[in-house]
Amino acid sequence: IGEIQRFLRDDGEVKVSRRLKETAGKMRREREAYTAEFGRPPSIGELAERLDIPMEEALMAQESSRRLASIHETVYE
Amino acid sequence: MQNAVNISFNALGENEAFARVAVASFAAKLNPTVDDLAELKTAVSEAVTNAIIHGYDSNPAGMVYISATIEDGEIDVVIRDEGRGIDNIEEAKEPLFTTKPEMERAGMGFTIMEHFTDRLEVESSSSSGTVVRFKKRLAGKRVNCV
Amino acid sequence: MQNAVNISFNALGENEAFARVAVASFAAKLNPTVDDLAELKTAVSEAVTNAIIHGYDSNPAGMVYISATIEDGEIDVVIRDEGRGIDNIEEAKEPLFTTKPEMERAGMGFTIMEHFTDRLEVESSSSSGTVVRFKKRLAGKRVNCV
Numbered sequence: 001i002g003e004i005q006r007f008l009r010d011d012g013e014v015k016v017s018r019r020l021k022e023t024a025g026k027m028r029r030e031r032e033a034y035t036a037e038f039g040r041p042p043s044i045g046e047l048a049e050r051l052d053i054p055m056e057e058a059l060m061a062q063e064s065s066r067r068l069a070s071i072h073e074t075v076y077e
Numbered sequence: 078m079q080n081a082v083n084i085s086f087n088a089l090g091e092n093e094a095f096a097r098v099a100v101a102s103f104a105a106k107l108n109p110t111v112d113d114l115a116e117l118k119t120a121v122s123e124a125v126t127n128a129i130i131h132g133y134d135s136n137p138a139g140m141v142y143i144s145a146t147i148e149d150g151e152i153d154v155v156i157r158d159e160g161r162g163i164d165n166i167e168e169a170k171e172p173l174f175t176t177k178p179e180m181e182r183a184g185m186g187f188t189i190m191e192h193f194t195d196r197l198e199v200e201s202s203s204s205s206g207t208v209v210r211f212k213k214r215l216a217g218k219r220v221n222c223v
Numbered sequence: 224m225q226n227a228v229n230i231s232f233n234a235l236g237e238n239e240a241f242a243r244v245a246v247a248s249f250a251a252k253l254n255p256t257v258d259d260l261a262e263l264k265t266a267v268s269e270a271v272t273n274a275i276i277h278g279y280d281s282n283p284a285g286m287v288y289i290s291a292t293i294e295d296g297e298i299d300v301v302i303r304d305e306g307r308g309i310d311n312i313e314e315a316k317e318p319l320f321t322t323k324p325e326m327e328r329a330g331m332g333f334t335i336m337e338h339f340t341d342r343l344e345v346e347s348s349s350s351s352g353t354v355v356r357f358k359k360r361l362a363g364k365r366v367n368c369v
């Protein structure tokens with residue numbers, strides 16, 4: 001148990017919201033870079049792999065970066 | 078094999094994020110693009126918001142039900158409420174039609190859902206509430222014939 | 224006010240990630256620390272894995288049910304299956320006790336759940352299956368009196 005707990009407890013008192021906001025920023029930048037390179041957006045798995053983060057973190061981080069303004073643009077374009 | 082998940086939650090705006098992430102994490106099995114995933118989540122948001130504010134008039138005692146299944150690279154999402162129902166579905170789907178004009182971006186919910194999914198079906202009655210169902214292809218989309 | 228969410232899904236190992244993320248995204252409302260959330264997810268994994276492999280013997284037709292409520296900075300999670308049940312709960316909770324010794328980290332599931340949550344209750348019967356319930360305080364934990 002101690003071993004598992006040490007493995008999990010690596011972030012001290014960092015709040016989930018702060019961690020996810022940082023990850024969301026990295027994901028946004030990596031999405032742009034990837035799209036520029038390959039001419040298509042990455043899959044969520046590719047993005048997680050390139051950033052070396054677990055898929056679960058990528059899924060939660062995508063939520064924290066949600067921007068409603070873009071919906072409007074997409075639909076009215 | 079078909080794989081199904083069901084979620085339900087109180088009609089509270091703060092549960093919208095839960096619903097979005099839950100559906101996205103189920104859809105993630107298909108390894109969609111981040112853009113397709115964002116579109117799927119937006120469609121889920123619009124349907125959930127409608128259930129909460131129109132179906133239940135923001136009464137948190139109401140429950141919102143979502144079922145999702147995955148088959149052949151496609152996700153099928155059903156969002157259901159047991160609220161007041163929609164009188165005229167065709168009219169409700171019209172861009173800019175709304176019964177709550179005081180809201181921001183009013184009247185675009187169904188238009189957004191139609192735009193971001195591959196097939197949208199709406200059933201509603203004043204006795205049983207509203208069922209919104211959509212499908213979205215998330216895998217095996219790009220057939221590159223060289 | 225109390226806020227509740229329910230999820231259910233087929234007893235497939237691939238749904239474990241869905242369950243983890245769904246519970247985590249609900250718990251995220253309380254803005255826990257990264258470590259506390261990781262512990263909560265680990266406890267959920269252990270209970271869900273048990274439901275799948277022990278409760279249903281990995282038969283995907285079985286359904287796993289999770290309910291979570293949040294009140295006063297604490298999350299309450301109930302993970303239920305309608306599987307074979309546990310003969311002797313006290314024995315099952317003993318560290319290293321397992322009826323599937325071929326598995327990795329065998330026999331530590333309940334020990335991990337007990338360690339990573341604030342309160343653990345298990346009920347089980349061969350007729351109705353198993354209910355595992357735990358609470359975990361995620362907000363307002365440390366009162367720093369200076």
Ligand SMILES: Nc1ncnc2c1ncn2[C@@H]1O[C@H](COP(=O)(O)OP(=O)(O)O)[C@@H](O)[C@H]1O
Nearest residue numbers: 127128131132169175176183184185186187207
């Ligand atoms: N779940 C629902 N229950 C009852 N009425 C609904 C529901 N969903 C949509 N409606 C009706 O359809 C109209 C159009 O919905 P929508 O296109 O999302 O626009 P908006 O939500 O901005 O009004 C709503 O104003 C409402 O009258």
Ligand SMILES: Nc1ncnc2c1ncn2[C@@H]1O[C@H](COP(=O)(O)OP(=O)(O)O)[C@@H](O)[C@H]1O
Nearest residue numbers: 273274277278315321322329330331332333353
């Ligand atoms: N949901 C369940 N249904 C039936 N039996 C269970 C369930 N959960 C746990 N058990 C029994 O309790 C034992 C101990 O569980 P656990 O501590 O998680 O260790 P492990 O899963 O590695 O065997 C299992 O081997 C199994 O016999």
Ligand SMILES: [Mg+2]
Nearest residue numbers: 123126127186
């Ligand atoms: Mg709407």
Ligand SMILES: [Mg+2]
Nearest residue numbers: 269273332333
């Ligand atoms: Mg176990």
